[in-house]
Amino acid sequence: MKALHIAATGMKAQELNVEVISNNVANMRTTGYKRQRADFQDLLYQNLRRMGAETSDAGTIVPTGVQVGSGVKTAATARIMSQGSLEETNKELDVAIRGEGFFQIELPDGTTAYTRDGSFERDANGTLVTVDGYSVLPGITIPSDSRDITISADGNVQVVDGTGATVNLGQLELARFVNKSGLEAIGDNLYLETDASGQPQTDTPGNDGFGDLQQNFLEMANVDAVTEIADLIAAQRAYEMNSRIIQAADEMYSTTSNLR
Incomplete structure (x- = not known):
C-alpha cells in the first residue's frame, strides 16, 4: 500500500x-x-x-x-x-516606481543589486544611499547646503543651493529584465541577476516602457x-x-x- x-x-x-x-x-x-x-x-x-x-x-x-x-x-x-500600492510619506528622499523597473544598488563587493524599495537616505558624505548604506546607482551626491530636493518623474535630481540657484545633480536610471521573476532574492529588499532573469536593460524612467518615479511615495508590498x-x-x-x-x-x- x-x-x-x-x-x-x-x-x-x-x-x-x-x-x-x-x-x-x-x-x-x-x-x-x-x-x-x-x-x-x-x-x-x-x-x-x-x-x-x-x-x-x-x-x-x-x-x-x-x-x-x-x-x-x-x-x-x-x-x-505585480505593482504594489503607493503610499504617501511626505519624505523628500522616498521614491516609488510606478510601472516597470528596479533601482540599481551597488553592494560593498561591487556587485550590482536591484530593488523596488525607494526609501533612500543621505550618508555622511551626502551620497544617496539605501537604509543599509549601499550607494544608489549612478552615484548622486547632495551637497550639505542643499534644500528643496526634487526628483522628477524621469529621475532627474535637482536641488536649490546656498545661493538660491537650481542645480542638477544627476539622473536616476532604472533596470528591467526579460524574466523579472527569475531574479534571486537575497534579503534586505534586494535582488540579484541570474541566468534565468537575463541581463538588465537600463534606461531613463518613463522611456521605452520603463515606469516613472513618484517622489514622496513608497511602493507597499503586493x-x-x-x-x-x-x-x-x-x-x-x-x-x-x-x-x-x-x-x-x-x-x-x-x-x-x-x-x-
Missing part, C-alpha cells in the same frame, strides 16, 4: 505552502516586497495497465488504462511581480490579506485530508495484520 507515502508527500507539500504564505503575511508592510506562490507538480506514475495496449488478437485496445500516482512535489515558489487567508485555509484543509489518509491507511494495515 503506497497511500502512506503518497499522503506524506502531500503533507510535506502543504507544509511548504504554509511557510510561503507565512512569509507573505510577515512581509505585508515590507516596502517593495513581492509575494510568492508555491507551485506543485505530480510525481511519476506506475502503469499497471498501459492505455492503448492491445487486449485481443483482433486489435482491440485499452481505452484508459490503470495508472497509480506517487504523490506531489514542489516545482517552484514563483514570485508575483500582498493581499484576504487572498493569503483563503490560501492558508485551503492549505490547512489539504494537510488535514492527507493526515486522515495516513490514519485510514494505518487502520487498513492493522486490519490486514490481524487477519487469521
